[in-house]
Amino acid sequence: xxxxRIEIAPSILAGNFAKLGEEVRAVExxxxxxxxxxxxxxxxxxxxxxxxxxxxxxxxxxxxxLDVHLMIERPESYIAEFVRAGADRVxxxxxxxxxxxxxxxxxxxxxxxxxxxxxxxxxxAMLAEVLDKVDTVLVMSVxxxxxxxxxxxxxxxxxxxxxxxxxxxxxxxxxEVDGGVDPGNVGELAMAGANTFVAGTSIFHQPxxxxxxxxxxxxxxxxxxxxx
Numbered sequence: 001x002x003x004x005r006i007e008i009a010p011s012i013l014a015g016n017f018a019k020l021g022e023e024v025r026a027v028e029x030x031x032x033x034x035x036x037x038x039x040x041x042x043x044x045x046x047x048x049x050x051x052x053x054x055x056x057x058x059x060x061x062x063x064x065x066l067d068v069h070l071m072i073e074r075p076e077s078y079i080a081e082f083v084r085a086g087a088d089r090v091x092x093x094x095x096x097x098x099x100x101x102x103x104x105x106x107x108x109x110x111x112x113x114x115x116x117x118x119x120x121x122x123x124x125a126m127l128a129e130v131l132d133k134v135d136t137v138l139v140m141s142v143x144x145x146x147x148x149x150x151x152x153x154x155x156x157x158x159x160x161x162x163x164x165x166x167x168x169x170x171x172x173x174x175x176e177v178d179g180g181v182d183p184g185n186v187g188e189l190a191m192a193g194a195n196t197f198v199a200g201t202s203i204f205h206q207p208x209x210x211x212x213x214x215x216x217x218x219x220x221x222x223x224x225x226x227x228x
Contacts, residue, residue: 004172004174004195005195006033006190006195006196006197006217006220006221006224007033007034007174007195007196007197008030008031008032008033008034008197008199008213008216008217008220009032009033009034009035009036009067009176009196009197009198009199010027010032010035010036010198010199010200010203010204010209010213011036011037011038011147011178011198011199011200011203011204012024012035012036012037012038012050012058012200012204013036013037013038013049013050013147013200014147014148014200014201014203014204014205015200015204016204020057020058020061021061023204023209024058024061024062024064026208026209026210026213027203027209027210027213028062028064029210030209030210030211030212030213030214030217031213031214031217032064032213033064033065033196034064034065034066034067034089034196035058035062035064035065035066035067036067036069036178036198036200037050037054037055037058037066037067037068037069037087038050038069038071039051039055039068039069039070039071039072039082040071040072040144040145041071041072041073043072043073044071044072044073044093044095044096045071045144045145046145046146047145047146052078052081052082052085053085055068055082055085055086055087056085056086058086059085059086060086065088065089066086066087066088066089067088067089067091067115067176067196067198068082068087068088068089068090068091069091069115069117069138069178070082070090070091070092070093070096071093071096071144071145072096073096074096074097075090075092075093075096075097075103076092076097076099076102076103076106079092079103079106079107079110079112080106080110083107083110083111083112087112088112088113089112089113089114089115089135089136090107090112090113090114090115091114091115091116091117091136091138091176092104092107092115092116092117093116093117093118093119093144094116094117094118094119094122094126094127095118095119095122100116100130101129101130101133104116104130104133104134105133108133113135113136114133114134114135114136115134115135115136115137115138115176116130116134116136116137116138117137117138117139117140118137118138118139118140118158119140119143119144120140120141120142120143120152120154120155123158124158124161124162124165131165131169131171131173132171134173135173135174136173136174136175136176136196137162137173137174137175137176138176138177138178138198139155139158139159139162139175139176139177139178139194140155140178140179141155141177141178141179141180141181142178142179142180144179147200147201148200148201148205149179149180150180151179151180151181151182151185152179152180155177155179156188156189156192159175159177159189159192159193159194160192160193162175162193163175163192163193166193174195174196175193175194175195175196176194176195176196176197176198177189177194177196177197177198178198179198181197181198181199181202181216182199182201182202182216183202183215183216183219186199186216186219186220186223187219187220187222187223188223189220190219190220190221190223190224190227191223191224191226191227197216197220199212199213199216202216203216
């Protein structure tokens, strides 16, 4: 089958918020495809991060698609507001809503791409009934809430399972991975079937965010070319 192209999605959670515009321009220069925006409410995850105003500000500062990851309870209550603020993609956790089908449908109805997210302890099977309603499945390879965590190896098998399902049903959803993505594992993740790579520390905590972005793309693309 034809695979979706590689996307590098720098996570602004790891950026310097005092100079966020400069950080965005640096990864744009490195060829970033998407900006990943983590929204945390202090309830679903044990941390509080940015919200709707920052998404709106980012929308004015870049033409890159905004990949907005809602790590919040009852995400369906905020979908419309985030789309109005400029979210191009809205990703919600299977674990955060009892009405996942409805919430994913809402995202598309408001004009954004829909994404379902699963935590490290959640099996891929939990998404079986909504794979026809997603543009992206995001596999968390760390427990959500904080940046800079180590990659959980079990995420690789989940990516392989999703890749098999995608091929079996001739589906077109992207497989995104978030948490501990770095030059040491991005190639293996691409080989497993991932298309979109969220990277925070491995980009923004490096001496040159532009070069770090370029390196991840190079490694992922080289690995993708080896897939049969």
